[in-house]
Amino acid sequence: MAARDEPAGESVNATIGRLDAERLRWRVVVEAWPAAQSYHGRLVFLPEAMPGQPAFESAPRQSGALLHGRTAEEIVIAAHELPEKHIRALLHSLA
Numbered sequence: 001m002a003a004r005d006e007p008a009g010e011s012v013n014a015t016i017g018r019l020d021a022e023r024l025r026w027r028v029v030v031e032a033w034p035a036a037q038s039y040h041g042r043l044v045f046l047p048e049a050m051p052g053q054p055a056f057e058s059a060p061r062q063s064g065a066l067l068h069g070r071t072a073e074e075i076v077i078a079a080h081e082l083p084e085k086h087i088r089a090l091l092h093s094l095a
Helices: 072-081 084-093
Strands: 012-021 024-035 038-048 067-069
Touching: 012 038, 012 072, 012 084, 024 067, 024 072, 024 084, 038 072, 038 084, 067 072
Parallel strands: none
Antiparallel strands: 012 024, 024 038, 038 067
């Protein structure tokens, strides 16, 4: 069975933090889903208005599958261990 690069069916989502960038606050969510004998995961960036700033619309951004592990919990742990500099660079690369 080929691994799925996109979630299909059940997935696990967990907020791992927030970043301020591009005049927005971004909620960073890791999404993990089963694929064959393992799990894959990606980061999803959800825009939120900065406190005291007018609402600014921006579309959510998501990476491809970049995390791999035996369980959804391993994916969430791996996402928490990513350096903020790496997460910020990924956000900008998805613009």
